[in-house]
Amino acid sequence: MMKWIRRLFFKSPVITGLVVFLLSFGTGLYLTLKEYQLELIEEKENVENIAELIEDRIAKIISSANSAVNILAYLVRTDRLDQNFREVGRSIIDNIDIIDQIQVLDSGEIVATYPLVGNEMVIGYDILKDPYRREEAIMAIEQRELYFAGPFELKQGGKGIVGRLPLYKNGVFEGFTAIIIDWYKFQDQVLFGYQPNSEYTIDILKIDPINKDISSLLNSNFSQSGGPITELVIPSGNWIIKVQLDNSNAFISIIPNTLFRLISSILLGFLIFKLAEQPYRLSKQVEETTKELLLSNQRFELATKATSEIIWDWDMEKDYTYRSENFERLLGYSQEESFNNDKFWKSIIHPEDYNEVESNLKKALDSSAEKWSQEFRVKKSDGQYLFIVDKGLIIRNKKGKAIRMIGSTQDITARKKAETDLADQRQRLTNVIEGTGAGTWEWNVQTGETQYNETWANIIGYTLEELAPLSIQTWIDFAHPEDLEQSNQELEKCFRGETESYESECRMKHKDGRWVWVLDRGKVFSWTKDGKPLMMFGTHVDITEKKLREEEIKRTNLQLQSANEELKSFASVASHDMKEPLRMISSFLQLLEKKYENVLDEKGIQYIRFAVDGSKRLSQLIDDMMEYAQIGFDPSKLSKVDLNSVVEEVIQLKQKVIEENNAIVEVSPLPDILGIRSPIKSVFINLISNALKYQKKNVQPVVKIYSTKEGSDYRITVEDNGIGIDKEYYQKIFNIFKRLHTKDEYPGTGIGLAICKKVVSQHGGKIWLDSEPGKGSTFHFLLRAYDDQTY
Structure with missing residues (x-):
């Protein structure tokens, strides 16, 4: 068989060259197909990543809005809205700049809004009487969670979306807490960096709450012949995120390689043809060319395992690094600048990250690890820094020494920015809590594990470090024994569902030995599968001064009541003692007038009548003074x-x-x-x-x-x-x-x-x-x- 093949090789060089061409070109077409599939997958992933990024941005906005409406809901449930509405409203809008306005609705009627200036006309407006607003409001009630309506033209002017959180008391719907976000501000934050003039077409679709029609909110035009397209549903607002790559470059990107392989296959076939004519002279060259082709095939097969934007291949023995064309597109450096230049890669790593990257890479290569992964910053050609994640598969020789690494580099700048923004929002919420001077606690009811913030410990004169280890027993140890029973009763009511939240006023032992009063509030936010309370969150507010003032008011009221009773008694006695002589004077003057009417002249009778009239007026004055003095007021x-x-x-x-x-x-x-x-x-x-x-x-x-x-x-x-x-x-x-x-x-x-x-x-x-x-x-x-x- 081998002799026949060898004979065919030397006797039929044209057939031999043609067979080699077909085999080479067939292999090249297979690799091209794989590359094309990889390009399509990458384009699809990019579209999905953009949709997920927009979804994450919307989720961040919803999270901020959820924090705001829950703070308002908390004030409503604790009957502190009238006292704190403007202050909390100002704090929410100052700290969460995406929010333009907050509202509280009694049933469907708007009863409070901040800021009020410029929004007065919405007070009294009932959304449940508006057919379009009503449908989306009912959806929020049915879902029992924050639900966004709109966008639509606002009654006070402008265009916005409204997030409403339904309020329930003892299972009965009472109204909403709501926030309003300017639609164009929402659009700018969600689509930042992509619209307009990007290579993607992005739209947000709205499902009509009445007829379920789907309409475009951005009026984007999607091409039937465009690239990959994906859709994500945002249930909190019945929105659909739709993203499409305008033009797919997958087919265009494989044309150069296809032409290259076609030409290479032709050249290889021609070379084999020439080798058939000169077998001895060219046999070694054929062997080297075949080896390079196999190496190239292996490189592309391994590259298909990578899922990131830049594919790279680091040959440590030859000190050679291959990077795909996306490297230049992402970072702006030419292939000539980076190839075979070990110092180049080190020079673009952020100085603050370099030592950690070098140390972790060395540990991975020196150990038996098969993979390496690291997040760090690299500098683009324009001087700006990107966050990337670098992942690699380590190839070792029989002795376990790393000789090659193949991997991918992915741009995660958008994700890092979203994480930073989320951390900022959490810090703002923490600032709001700290600004109110409230201690916070988180309690796993089933395990007893409890976490407190520093303010909780400061209220009783300690630091958290001094109170460690922390658990629910920490609370029990410092609570006044006489108040624990009442607190436990209120907790049991909450656990049984008799009350929506827990609230109790109790005393706690201060570090200096005195007792401080705290208002303890909390709510169960998660339950076990069998209906038992799992996680409970709450606050401690120092109300010692309030309690002292209440006691002082009680003492003052008792003193005032005692003084008023004494005053009323004195006034009654004084009135009686003063009116008795007046009645006697009036009576005797009238008797004098009757008895001596014939003796007295007109002047004398007039004087007597003046005296009687003065007596009556004085008596009436005493009655009026008694009425004025005895006016009391009992709020009960x-x-x-x-x-x-x-x-x-x-x-x-x-x-x-x-x-x-x-x-x-x-x-x-x-x-x-x-x-x-x-x-x-x-x-x-x-x-x-x-x-x-x-x-x-x-x-x-x-x-x-x-x-x-x-x-x-x-x-x-x-x-x-x-x-x-x-x-x-x-x-x-x-x-x-x-x-x-x-x-x-x-x-x-x-x-x-x-x-x-x-x-x-x-x-x-x-x-x-x-x-x-x-x-x-x-x-x-x-x-x-x-x-x-x-x-």
């Missing part, structure tokens, strides 16, 4: 007061005076307010009495009573057409005993309006008037509206 007695029934009672009480003055009293429907009925009634008595008293002569008195809503309060108005009051007396008339007229002109003690001011002030409101002499007076006062949901 606050309840719903129907002002319609109160005014009706006052009108019945004053019916005789109304009829005597032929007065008209017009009462519009009045609201329910939160207050104490009896003092409120005295306000209307005094205002209506004054309106009937201070009337112009020969003019029918008209009194109007009506109300208007102002935020959470009602403004109650009592308007008359009487003599009016000069502006300089607007404030003075509310002072006790302040009168603007003589007793002969208009009787009275000057205490009525002082009583009105005291009652309204005790109810947390204010009273004022608008008036002009000769045109009547209008008294206004504010009272808190009654709300079934908040009281």
Whole structure:
């Protein structure tokens, strides 16, 4: 057989050359096919990497938004929204610059927004009444997690996306906490570095919540003849990321190698043909050429195992390094600059990374390791640095010595930037927590493992190092024994699902021996498969000063109550003791008038009547002073007061005076307010009495009573057409005993309006008037509206 082949080789050089050409070109075509497949895989991976990078950027934005809405949700659940909304809103927007606005919604109605300036028009807007907004809001409620709606035109102007987190209390939906992100800012951050004029076409598609149609948000045009295309779904906003390589270069990239192999095969066939003519002279050259071809084949077969952008082959024995064409595209250096130049590669490694890279590479080569991998920075030809991951497969000889390494280099700059940005966002959140002065704890309920931050230890005067080792027992050891039972009861309620979160006020032993009060709050965020609590997170807030103030207030209130009781008792006794002689004086003066009526002249009778009238006025003054002194306010007695029934009672009480003055009293429907009925009634008595008293002569008195809503309060108005009051007396008339007229002109003690001011002030409101002499007076006062949901 061998003789026949040898004979064929020498006798038929044309056939021999043709067979060699076909075998060589066939092998070359196989390698070209593999290269083409590798190029397609690489292009597909690049498209997928870009889609995943965009997905990561969106995930980072969603993570930041999730932190913000959970902070708001925490404030809502702990009823601290009114106290901290503006401060927390400012902190969130300052620290998370992607967020432009935060909102809190009661059911579907927007009740709070920050910043308020420029966004006032959204207050009161109900998204559940808007068909389009409603669908996406319902999706957030159904998913029970943060869900992004939009983009759409905002009511306050601009275009944005809205992330809403549904709020539940005891399993019942109550509303949302929400953040708003400007759509163009969102688009800039998500597509940074790729749009426009990049080699990729990128679009974000939106699934319509109503008809499920898919629409383009960036109006990108995708080519039917373009390169690889991929899609990723973002369920948090019903978005689809779509990325396509505009033009595939896979086929073009293999043309040079294909031509090279064709020409090489032709040359090889021709060479074999010549060798058949001159076998002895060219046999050694044929052997070397075949060896080089096999080596080339081996190189390409190993290269297919690499998955990164740059393929390289380092022959340590020959001190030769091959790098693929992507090396020049990625770093900007020509092949001539890097080939056979050991110093070149060392020169482009970042100085801060060089020692570590060299040390780890040496350890890998000197050991029996089969692979090497390292992340570090390298300098591009323009002076900028890239983060890369370098991976290599180490080939060793029979003695175990490394003789060759084949591997790949991948650009991971985008990933590193995303990791850095995420770390920055986490640091901002940490700053927010530290800025509030709260200690934090993380508790594995099943194992007892617990982590605390430094503030938690500082509250009781220690450092974490001093308290080590840390566990749930650390909390138990420092908690007051009398408070542990209550805390455990609250924890059990939370574990059984009776409460959404845990909250307890308790004392802890300070390092200096005193007890400090802390507000302990937490929530279970994960459960075991059998429904047991697993991970619980919470905070400790030092409320010692608050507790001390509460105790001081209690002591002060007790002292005030005691003093008020003594004052009331004294006033009652004093009133009785003062009125008794007055009654005696008045009675005896009236008896004198009757007995000596025929003896006394007109002057004497007039003097007696002056004395009797003065006695009566003094008695009325004592009664008014008693009423003013005994006005008290007990918040526990606050309840719903129907002002319609109160005014009706006052009108019945004053019916005789109304009829005597032929007065008209017009009462519009009045609201329910939160207050104490009896003092409120005295306000209307005094205002209506004054309106009937201070009337112009020969003019029918008209009194109007009506109300208007102002935020959470009602403004109650009592308007008359009487003599009016000069502006300089607007404030003075509310002072006790302040009168603007003589007793002969208009009787009275000057205490009525002082009583009105005291009652309204005790109810947390204010009273004022608008008036002009000769045109009547209008008294206004504010009272808190009654709300079934908040009281």
